[in-house]
Amino acid sequence: MDDVRDKMIGFGDDEEEIIEEIGINRKPTIPSLRQRNSQLNALESMHHNEEQEKMDEIRSVLKDRRKGKAKKGVAFDAEMVPSGGSGDGLRKRGGGLLSSSSGATGGEDGQETFGDSYMVVEFSEEASSESVQWIIDKIRGKKVDGGAELLVRKEPLTKETQSLVLHISATQMKFLEIADDMGFMKRSKTGIIRNFNVACLDDFFYDENMALEDILTPADRQIIIKYALENIRAAEHEHHIPGTKIQLYHGQSIIQAAQHKEIITNFYSLHCKPRLRKLRHVWIKPTKHQPIDEIRDYFGESVGMYFSFLGFYTYALVVPTVLGLLQMVLSEETETVPF
Known part of the structure; x- marks a missing residue:
């Protein structure tokens, strides 16, 4: 019996060596729900920390450039910085937002990273909680999962209305990434208006007194948020909005479909008083x-x-x-x- 056990152990060792030599991927184990949530929380924390480190590194380079320590006109490394109208409905920028609902790329409470609110999304009172939650997950979700990676905060319900009101914003790095993706036109230090390129961020500091936050104006940020929201599109396997009978086709804008079917009743930018x-x-x-x-x-x-x-x-x-x-x-x- 001991001989049989030794042979089985030896066969197992040989199998491990053969697998490593051939390069066959091991069959992954299915993690539990608790393990999956723990992994997601860890990934979000790592993403936020990496983004903050990149922003600190960018600010450090800009600070050295202004002090004359860095060469003038130095382009940012692509690894350091990843590539990629206001109307009658404008309203006063409101306060009293709940800090408990933060974006996918924000901190745990979203208080430090949310910043100003650039767009408001109002849902109908008749909208089902399932459809609303699905749209919120799309707004906050990772880009690889079809999300926009934006920050979301919720207004408390009032006696006048029970409709859900969301305020949308983004991190500074996400603003730059989206501006690069959409081919945003910005003035460069040579005075030429050209496509914004986050890998050549130094070229867009046409004034020595400019800060990193000055590259994009408030109007630019509103346009970027609106573009990001309307660019949340249905994946190939998503044929309808959950909780509704609204049909979706591959590549359709989810926000525009929700507006057309009046799940979203209002969609507007905000004034800064x-x-x-x-x-x-x-x-x-x-x-x-x-x-x-x-x-x-x-x-x-x-x-x-x-x-x-x-x-x-x-x-x-x-x-x-x-x-x-x-x-x-x-x-x-x-x-x-x-x-």
């Missing part, structure tokens, strides 16, 4: 030029271009207005023209 107050203080003075750069940074390129043209058009009308007044005053005979 302190920034608006500061902008108004320098804008409404008639003796000064319009702060076009500040208007563009806050409202976006199209609104900034509109007010720039409006200012030019107003100045252009000064000369014909003066000539018309002179003609009216100096004219000897006044004739009434019937209309």
